[in-house]
Amino acid sequence: MRAAVITFPGSNCDRDMAVAIEKVSGKAPLRVWHGDAELPQGLDFIALPGGFSYGDYLRSGAMAAKSPVMQGVIAAAARGVAVLGVCNGFQVLTEAGLLPGALMRNAGQTFICRTVPLKVENNQSLFTNRYAAGQVIQIPVAHHDGNYFADDATLDRLEGDGRVAFRFGENCNGSRRDIAGILNAGGNVLGMMPHPERAIEQDHGGTDGRALFESVIGSLVAA
């Protein structure tokens, strides 16, 4: 299994993401800089970390979505490579058109930084198969722009196709239909606002995020 973590200027959870992948897979992921025109060959798993890429200029994730490396990520996603975007990474995936909808300013206007309950809506996906259906897990959120928006037709389609991976147990940011994480049509791209990489070890206060990495890494190693 060959994994990479992309770092944009202003990413700040890239190291946490790399540590989480290494803890679970036993192998440190490659670190890729946003300006790299080409991704390393033969990647199985690409992670876009949280942070404030490009200072959230224009819109969160908008500038990063147009950076050179994202052309490679879009092409890799089309080939079926697993892509995980957390927080700012989720914002980048929507801005890049890999996931539908948009992440707007939190309804309460404030930055939210706390642990919230999340319901696993789909436990059949590449990223969630080590969770139980309907399991409620505790994962930290830390965002200002996590208010998921899509039109009704898109939301109906996401729900009908089982593409809502996680819902908030308490709607902390105004997201439509409590959506916290969604999959692409192929099931190989997941974007989510909460930070599973911050719930890997007991010292984090919880380990509920670990099964997400075990799901995707386990599936890729078995493949």
Place this chain on the structure above:
Amino acid sequence: MKVRIFVNLKPGVLDPQGRAVHHALEGLGFEGVADVRVGRLIELDVADSTTDEALDEMCRKLLANMVIENYRVEKLESA
């Protein structure tokens, strides 16, 4: 050529920022404000030969997020 791009949220998309500003205006005692929507103004200085199609493409590809926003292009005459 100077160009102004106005970007605002589509009708029906909730604008928490606009709502907060509305609330603040009411708090300051201003009456009769029915609604507030906060948008963005982007000023470009582009070659006179820049086509309308190119400006539209700039808006659709980067300056506006067409999922939630509309844009309007206003061209100002060169000085």
